Amino acid sequence: xxxxxxxxxxxxxxxxxxxxxxxxxxxxxxxxxxxxxxxxxxxxxxxxxxxxxxxxxxxxxxxxxxxxxxxxxxxxxxxxxxxxxxxxxxxxxxxxxxxxxxxxxxxxxxxxxxxxxxxxxxxxxxxxxxxxxxxxxxxxxxxxxxxxxxxxxxxxxxxxxxxxxxxxxxxxxxxxxxxxxxxxxxxxxxxxxxxxxxxxxxxxxxxxxxxxxxxxxxxxxxxxxxxxxxxxxxxxxxxxxxxxxxxxxxxxxxxxxxxxxxxxxx
Amino acid sequence: xxxxxxxxxxxxxxxxxxxxxxxxxxxxxxxxxxxxxxxxxxxxxxxxxxxxxxxxxxxxxxxxxxxxxxxxxxxxxxxxxxxxxxxxxxxxxxxxxxxxxxxxxxxxxxxxxxxxxxxxxxxxxxxxxxxxxxxxxxxxxxxxxxxxxxxxxxxxxxxxxxxxxxxxxxxxxxxxxxxxxxxxxxxxxxxxxxxxxxxxxxxxxxxxxxxxxxxxxxxxxxxxxxxxxxxxxxxxxxxxxxxxxxxxxxxxxxxxxxxxxxxxxxxxxxxxxxxxxxxxxxxxxxxx
Amino acid sequence: xxxxxxxxxxxxxxxxxxxxxxxxxxxxxxxxxxxxxxxxxxxxxxxxxxxxxxxxxxxxxxxxxxxxxxxxxxxxxxxxxxxxxxxxxxxxxxxxxxxxxxxxxxxxxxxxxxxxxxxxxxxxxxxxxxxxxxxxxxxxxxxxxxxxxxxxxxxxxxxxxxxxxxxxxxxxxxxxxxxxxxxxxxxxxxxxxxxxxxxxxxxxxxxxxxxxxxxxxxxxxxxxxxxxxxxxxxxxxxxxxxxxxxxxxxxxxxxxxxxxxxxxxxxxxxxxxxxxxxxxxxxxxxxxxxxxxxxxxxxxxxxxxxxxxxxxxxxxxxxxxxxxxxxxxxxxxxxxxxxxxxxxxxxxxxxxxxxxxx
Numbered sequence: 016x017x018x019x020x021x022x023x024x025x026x027x028x029x030x031x032x033x034x035x036x037x038x039x040x041x042x043x044x045x046x047x048x049x050x051x052x053x054x055x056x057x058x059x060x061x062x063x064x065x066x067x068x069x070x071x072x073x074x075x076x077x078x079x080x081x082x083x084x085x086x087x088x089x090x091x092x093x094x095x096x097x098x099x100x101x102x103x104x105x106x107x108x109x110x111x112x113x114x115x116x117x118x119x120x121x122x123x124x125x126x127x128x129x130x131x132x133x134x135x136x137x138x139x140x141x142x143x144x145x146x147x148x149x150x151x152x153x154x155x156x157x158x159x160x161x162x163x164x165x166x167x168x169x170x171x172x173x174x175x176x177x178x179x180x181x182x183x184x185x186x187x188x189x190x191x192x193x194x195x196x197x198x199x200x201x202x203x204x205x206x207x208x209x210x211x212x213x214x215x216x217x218x219x220x221x222x223x224x225x226x227x228x229x230x231x232x233x234x235x236x237x238x239x240x241x242x243x244x245x246x247x248x249x250x251x252x253x254x255x256x257x258x259x260x261x262x263x264x265x266x267x268x269x270x271x272x273x274x275x276x277x278x279x280x281x
Numbered sequence: 282x283x284x285x286x287x288x289x290x291x292x293x294x295x296x297x298x299x300x301x302x303x304x305x306x307x308x309x310x311x312x313x314x315x316x317x318x319x320x321x322x323x324x325x326x327x328x329x330x331x332x333x334x335x336x337x338x339x340x341x342x343x344x345x346x347x348x349x350x351x352x353x354x355x356x357x358x359x360x361x362x363x364x365x366x367x368x369x370x371x372x373x374x375x376x377x378x379x380x381x382x383x384x385x386x387x388x389x390x391x392x393x394x395x396x397x398x399x400x401x402x403x404x405x406x407x408x409x410x411x412x413x414x415x416x417x418x419x420x421x422x423x424x425x426x427x428x429x430x431x432x433x434x435x436x437x438x439x440x441x442x443x444x445x446x447x448x449x450x451x452x453x454x455x456x457x458x459x460x461x462x463x464x465x466x467x468x469x470x471x472x473x474x475x476x477x478x479x480x481x482x483x484x485x486x487x488x489x490x491x492x493x494x495x496x497x498x499x500x501x502x503x504x505x506x507x508x509x510x511x512x513x514x515x516x517x518x519x520x521x522x523x524x525x526x527x528x529x530x531x532x533x534x535x536x537x538x539x540x541x542x543x544x545x546x547x548x549x550x551x552x553x554x555x556x557x558x559x560x561x562x563x564x565x566x567x568x569x
Numbered sequence: 570x571x572x573x574x575x576x577x578x579x580x581x582x583x584x585x586x587x588x589x590x591x592x593x594x595x596x597x598x599x600x601x602x603x604x605x606x607x608x609x610x611x612x613x614x615x616x617x618x619x620x621x622x623x624x625x626x627x628x629x630x631x632x633x634x635x636x637x638x639x640x641x642x643x644x645x646x647x648x649x650x651x652x653x654x655x656x657x658x659x660x661x662x663x664x665x666x667x668x669x670x671x672x673x674x675x676x677x678x679x680x681x682x683x684x685x686x687x688x689x690x691x692x693x694x695x696x697x698x699x700x701x702x703x704x705x706x707x708x709x710x711x712x713x714x715x716x717x718x719x720x721x722x723x724x725x726x727x728x729x730x731x732x733x734x735x736x737x738x739x740x741x742x743x744x745x746x747x748x749x750x751x752x753x754x755x756x757x758x759x760x761x762x763x764x765x766x767x768x769x770x771x772x773x774x775x776x777x778x779x780x781x782x783x784x785x786x787x788x789x790x791x792x793x794x795x796x797x798x799x800x801x802x803x804x805x806x807x808x809x810x811x812x813x814x815x816x817x818x819x820x821x822x823x824x825x826x827x828x829x830x831x832x833x834x835x836x837x838x839x840x841x842x843x844x845x846x847x848x849x850x851x852x853x854x855x856x857x858x859x860x861x862x863x864x865x866x867x868x869x870x871x872x873x874x875x876x877x878x879x880x881x882x883x884x885x886x887x888x889x890x891x892x893x894x895x896x897x898x899x900x901x902x903x904x905x906x907x908x909x910x911x912x913x914x915x916x917x918x919x920x921x922x923x924x925x926x927x
Contacts, residue, residue, distance in 0.1 A: 025371075025375055027367075028367050028368075028370060028371035028375070029371055029375070031364075031367050031368055031371070032367075032368050032371050032372065032383070035364075035368050035387065035443065035447075036386065036387070038440070038443075039387065039390045039440070039443065039444070040390065041405065041411075042398065042401030042402050042404065042405045042440070043390060043393070043398075043401055045401060045404050045405050045410075045411050046397075046400065046401045046404055049404055055404075057410070057411070057414035057415075057418075059411075059414075059415075098296065098297045098300055099297075101292075101293045101294075101296050101297050102293070102294070102297040104293050105290075105293030105294035105297070106294070108290070108293070109290045109291070109293055109294060110294060117294060117298075120298070120301065121297060121301070123301075123305075124301070124305055125494065126493060126494075126497055126545060126546075126549055127305075127309075127497070127542065127545065128497055128498050128500070128501035128502075128518070128541070128545070129498070130501050130502075130503055130518060130521070130522060131309075131312075131501060131538055131541060131542055132305075132308070134312065134521075134525055134534060134535070134538050135308035135309050135311060135312040135538065136304065136308045137525070138308060138311040138312045138314075138315045138531070138535060139307055139308040139310075139311035139312075141311075141315075141325070141531075142311050142314065142315065143311075155304050156304065156308075158300075158304075159300075159301065159304050159305050162297070162300070162301075166297075171452065213392070216392040216393075216394075217392065217394070219394070220392065220393055220394020220395070220396065220397060221394055221395070222394065222395060222396045222504070223395075223503070227525065236394060236395075236396045236397075239396045239397060239400060240396050240504070242400070243396065243399065243400060243403070243508055244508075251400065252400075252404075255393070255397045255400060255401070258393065258397065259393055259397070262389060262392050262393065263389055266385060266389055266392075270381065270382065270385060273381075458658075460654070460656070460658055461658055461660060463625055463645075463654075463658070464652070464654060464658035464659075464660075465660075465671070466624075466625065466644070466645040466646050467623055467625070467645050467646075467650060467651070467652035467720075467729075468646070468651075468652075468671050468672040468675060468719065468723075469646045469647075469649075469671075469672045469675030469676055469723065470646050470671070470675045471644070471646050471675075474675060478660075478671070479660060482662050483661070483662055559662065559703060560662050560663075561662055
């Protein structure tokens with residue numbers, strides 16, 4: 016294995032990775048600068064002007080839309096995490112030979128585009144109830160989409176869990192509920208928490224599903240969409256930046272906790 | 282002593298299955314039903330007919346949209362696979378302790394959602410945005426083709442789905458036993474042969490999943506072509522969304538949706554049947 | 570062997586990782602018809618040495634020669650080697666037949682030649698009926714034979730084996746030990762076999778190289794390594810033995826155990842000074858165990874337990890100082906009863922004496 020060509024390959028690949036990061040983060044950074052600037056279209060050199068944040072704070076349209084989104088997102092996160100957990104445990108523990116079939120079925124919503132989920136759910140509600148939809152319908156439809164993500168996240172993190180731990184707890188006298196909380200949960204909380212965050216953020220920011228099921232009720236993405244059509248206001252940049260930064264921090268925090276957990280485990 | 286189990290084992294699988302059936306399968310069935318009806322004056326008329334499908338098959342506009350979407354989807358997905366392999370390979374091979382961070386950093390932008398990311402892209406690529414604004418200030422000429430064009434749509438799709446494809450291939454490579462490459466080397470295989478004979482086949486299923494995870498959303502995209510595609514950039518998904526939006530022709534939209542679904546499912550089936558699981562090293566699920 | 574230069578030559582090879590030295594100044598020569606075992610505890614550097622020979626790693630200093638040719642800078646796929654791994658590492662996505670054919674395809678052999686070699690390896694390793702299965706459909710022993718076959722199929726210059734029997738169960742291991750040695754003799758190429766199991770090393774090899782902390786402690790015929798260990802480490806690691814503290818007596822020609830009333834004549838070729846501390850190693854099967862009698866020279870002790878090990882007994886004895894000694898004795902109709910008082914002694918020519926370092 017000659018050293019020099021290895022070296023070259025390594026740096027070439029690293030450069031591609033760096034370009035990918037720049038490509039992905041530049042627009043986000045641009046929006047951040049735009050939200051802090053009095054020239055939103057070309058905010059360079061960067062300023063630190065929090066006017067748009069202040070306006071955001073007093074803008075009721077955005078606020079009620081955001082509140083709706085928060086409600087939908089929290090409920091979706093909880094529902095899809097619970098379902099995802101059941102699915103993961105079911106497959107890893109109880110499915111036996113049909114595990115693969117179940118896994119494909121549970122992952123299938125990922126291969127159906129969001130918009131298809133949105134319009135098909137809308138069709139169902141219309142057919143059955145004669146109504147376009149409501150918050151509950153939006154939550155459920157979002158959960159279908161997020162459930163697959165949660166399932167995959169938890170499956171990949173729970174894959175290595177040794178189920179004999181539960182048996183060890185039970186022979187020590189712990190009831191099944193107790194063994195879940197004392198033994199299984201501490202070892203799998205990272206999967207559950209990641210799944211909650213992921214589902215929350217995906218449904219908070221996802222347009223297609225909620226849009227078709229809520230009609231007039233505004234959600235944050237639909238207000239943003241409206242802005243895309245009629246002209247983007249800087250408050251939108253402010254809101255977007257807040258969300259991006261919060262997501263970023265939440266994930267980094269989660270990562271730190273997982274890292275330090277692993278260290279104490281080992 | 283045993284008493285009642287907290288939750289019957291079977292229930293673990295039955296509850297999510299029931300949920301998916303009610304809220305995933307049934308809506309799709311509803312869509313199919315709707316596609317065989319009609320809309321008139323913004324009202325749905327329960328008249329069984331295949332008129333919608335005839336429209337789709339004969340009106341040139343829809344056919345154009347579909348093929349344009351198809352070409353775009355294939356192009357974007359191939360490009361993403363080619364782009365993602367080196368990135369994922371680098372993180373797995375040279376990431377060391379930082380593998381998780383590096384891959385997480387790629388995923389985080391994805392969580393911002395389509396709308397916010399498109400707003401950000403517009404800010405970057407728009408006529409008065411970062412790229413063109415900088416060019417103008419430097420005395421250059423703004424690039425027209427990076428906004429409101431197919432190129433812009435292409436860039437946007439790559440931007441939106443890069444995290445997904447990289448993550449899929451990354452996870453596949455993560456589970457790949459690189460010692461098999463050492464074994465192949467000891468058997469006389471040079472770097473190139475090792476890649477073709479060992480690394481690529483054993484990661485083929487991951488690559489295909491990544492391909493599909495960008496192919497299907499791109500095929501059905503509605504926002505990107507609308508806001509970045511320009512006047513000639515209408516794509517299939519966008520047209521479909523319009524049926525449910527402005528034009529109010531739900532039945533036609535439903536038919537478009539069914540076609541889209543059948544096509545996606547077909548692509549999935551073809552690719553997975555073409556892949557012999559055994560030949561990609563799949564030896565079973567989980568360890569009990 | 571014909572022109573006097575060795576078949577494989579490893580010349581002053583070292584491997585350093587920053588400040589850590591995995592291998593230091595190792596030199597070994599191997600002839601064409603030899604079965605060499607590289608024996609050492611975990612972390613001794615033996616696997617590192619194997620990887621250097623294979624080309625999967627580069628030495629920091631030193632050179633490696635195959636048949637007189639310098640292969641130090643040659644990548645593994647150009648060295649014409651065969652290798653068998655502990656975890657087998659069969660390609661899971663290929664059938665047995667395809668796994669076996671892989672090295673032949675890499676050297677671009679003709680289909681006829683490939684078919685012929687496949688038939689040969691199928692016969693030699695008894696792989697009939699398994700050729701079209703996938704690795705995960707085979708038992709451990711079958712996978713191991715396929716791994717061996719893949720290493721041998723392309724006429725390699727030598728075969729490298731990295732603890733290949735570690736993942737098999739005991740019975741299978743013993744069978745395979747005999748088989749692998751038989752293949753080596755049949756094929757006439759060197760086998761270099763890395764292991765931490767000294768029984769394996771001694772039963773399969775012609776010569777043994779003992780590696781400890783990156784250095785070559787001893788190299789020689791297997792019987793010589795066992796009977797005449799060159800260093801204290803080899804004495805301790807190869808074979809099971811008991812160590813006694815002793816001191817050289819005034820005459821210089823005998824040593825007295827420190828804690829027991831026992832002297833043994835010393836063949837003082839090392840010219841040890843009187844009063845020098847020495848370690849005396851006695852292999853467990855060299856103990857002479859007689860019923861205790863007053864005035865007889867020896868170490869008095871009592872039998873605490875007896876372990877029946879097939880063809881011999883292991884007596885666990887406890888001395889007055891509460892030291893435990895294991896003495897292996899040939900099997901009799903009845904073991905000597907527990908709590909019997911015994912006297913241990915040994916033939917001075919059958920123990921190993923080394924000065925204590927420092």
